[in-house]
Each structure stands twice: as structure tokens, then as C-alpha cells.
Amino acid sequence: MNPLLSVTGLRKSYGLVEVLKGIDFEVAAGEKIALIGPSGSGKSTCLRCLNFLEKPSAGEIHLDGERIGVSLGRQMSDRQLAPQRAEMGMVFQLFNLWPHLSVTENVAIAARKVRGLSAREAQELALEMLAKVHMTHRADASPLELSGGQQQRVAIARALAQKPKLMLFDEPTSALDPELVHEVLKVMEELAAEGRTMLIVTHEIAFARDIADRVMFLDGGTIVEQGPARDLILSPREARTQAFLKQIRH
Numbered sequence: 001m002n003p004l005l006s007v008t009g010l011r012k013s014y015g016l017v018e019v020l021k022g023i024d025f026e027v028a029a030g031e032k033i034a035l036i037g038p039s040g041s042g043k044s045t046c047l048r049c050l051n052f053l054e055k056p057s058a059g060e061i062h063l064d065g066e067r068i069g070v071s072l073g074r075q076m077s078d079r080q081l082a083p084q085r086a087e088m089g090m091v092f093q094l095f096n097l098w099p100h101l102s103v104t105e106n107v108a109i110a111a112r113k114v115r116g117l118s119a120r121e122a123q124e125l126a127l128e129m130l131a132k133v134h135m136t137h138r139a140d141a142s143p144l145e146l147s148g149g150q151q152q153r154v155a156i157a158r159a160l161a162q163k164p165k166l167m168l169f170d171e172p173t174s175a176l177d178p179e180l181v182h183e184v185l186k187v188m189e190e191l192a193a194e195g196r197t198m199l200i201v202t203h204e205i206a207f208a209r210d211i212a213d214r215v216m217f218l219d220g221g222t223i224v225e226q227g228p229a230r231d232l233i234l235s236p237r238e239a240r241t242q243a244f245l246k247q248i249r250h
């Protein structure tokens with residue numbers, strides 16, 4: 001079967017500094033992948049290159065057989081890129097909800113803008129997605145009235161409302177107070193159980209072990225090691241992976 005996402009020869013430099021040094025991987029439909037690695041190893045850059053929030057210096061990204069960011073050998077404009085970006089729902093460390101819009105409006109606006117739904121359809125879809133993240137009871141609230149964990153769940157609903165083929169998470173719990181981490185991880189676990197395709201940058205190693213099919217360890221801009229989640233986390237082969245996991249457990 002063809003992979004849903006394929007990344008080949010992905011490189012990214014900032015000036016003279018090469019941050020991604022040739023990344024290759026594939027993600028099958030329904031697969032859950034955790035991307036782990038030390039600070040500065042290039043995890044966020046890698047995710048941001050997938051949907052051309054950062055323009056790769058080299059390499060190709062294909063989603064569902066379609067080349068991302070380049071058409072007929074030419075770099076796409078932001079306008080051309082918008083529908084491709086919508087196929088990848090992205091959830092960041094910081095939620096960036098609109099403070100002047102209600103929770104529902106924050107979610108509906110994604111569906112209207114990106115999927116061209118009518119106001120009514122978008123509203124219905126928003127409520128459906130808010131139910132998925134257990135936020136129906138705060139549908140009319142302002143994001144400013146919500147806890148960080150609740151805001152992040154709304155941000156997840158917003159990404160889902162684009163009806164993406166792939167969900168990308170960049171450390172979605174690392175800005176949260178410890179007691180709020182669990183509710184966000186639980187929602188992600190439920191999405192995983194629905195069979196969604198997810199690529200998750202995380203420092204939550206136990207979570208990665210439990211929900212990911214595969215873990216990739218990135219260090220210095222290359223994938224040093226990858227494998228089935230339990231194998232890689234419980235018995236990493238490479239010295240660099242061993243050192244990283246040892247240090248993060250403390």
C-alpha cells in the first residue's frame with residue numbers, strides 16, 4: 001500500500017547552519033508516530049517543513065500521492081499552499097486562539113475558511129469537533145475564560161475541523177501546568193483509537209510508548225534510530241538514543 005505521507009531527502013538550512021541533514025520516512029494511513037529528540041535537534045523544523053510553514057532547502061514531501069509545496073517545478077504561493085496545509089491539522093505548543101471569538105467560533109472559522117462551509121455547516125461541524133474534545137459545555141465561552149488544557153483541546157478541535165488527513169502535534173502539552181497534561185493526552189489517545197494518522201513531537205515518553213506504533217529519534221538533524229515504540233524506548237540500540245532516554249527519565 002502507498003504511504004499516506006512520504007518524506008525524502010528533507011534538508012533545511014538557516015544561513016550556513018544545516019538543521020535538517022537529510023530526513024527520510026514514511027507514514028502509513030492510520031499510523032501513529034512519535035518524534036523524540038533533544039532540544040534543538042530539528043523536530044519542530046521537521047514538522048514545519050512538512051506543510052511548508054518552513055520552506056525546505058531540499059527534498060520532497062508527498063501527501064496521499066500529491067507533492068506538497070511545488071507544482072510543475074515551481075514553488076507554490078501561500079494561496080496555492082492553503083488547501084494542502086489544511087490536509088495537515090497542526091497543533092502547537094501555544095494554542096493561539098482568537099480571544100475576541102467564542103470557543104465555537106474559533107473552531108468554526110477554520111472550517112469556513114479552509115473547507116468553504118456555510119456558517120451553519122461550520123457551526124455544526126464545530127460543535128461536533130468540540131464534543132470530541134469534551135468541550136461542549138464551554139462552547140459559548142471566551143478562550144480567555146479557559147484553562148490551558150481546555151484551550152489546547154479547543155485548538156485540537158480547530159485542527160480537526162479542517163478535516164485533515166494527517167494530524168501534526170508539536171509538544172502539545174509542554175506549555176501546560178502538570179495537572180492539565182493528562183486531559184490533553186487523553187483526547188489524543190481517543191483520536192489515535194479512532195484510527196487517525198498522527199505525527200507527534202513529544203517529551204512524554206510513556207505516552208509515546210503507549211500510543212505510538214513507531215518512534216523516531218532525531219538528533220543533530222538526522223534520524224538516528226527508529227523502530228516499534230516499545231522496542232525503541234525499552235531497549236534502544238544506539239548510544240545517543242540510550243543517553244537521551246536515560247536523561248529524560250530523570
Ligand SMILES: Nc1ncnc2c1ncn2[C@@H]1O[C@H](COP(=O)(O)OP(=O)(O)OP(=O)(O)O)[C@@H](O)[C@H]1O
Nearest residue numbers: 014017019037038039040041042043044045046171
Ligand atoms: N527561524 C530560524 N532561524 C535560524 N535558526 C533556527 C530557526 N528555527 C530553528 N532554528 C535552529 O534550528 C535548530 C533546530 O530547531 P528546532 O526548533 O527544530 O528544534 P527542536 O528539536 O524542535 O527543539 P525543542 O525541543 O527545543 O523544541 C536549532 O538550533 C534552532 O536554533
Ligand SMILES: [Mg+2]
Nearest residue numbers: 043044045170
Ligand atoms: Mg520544537
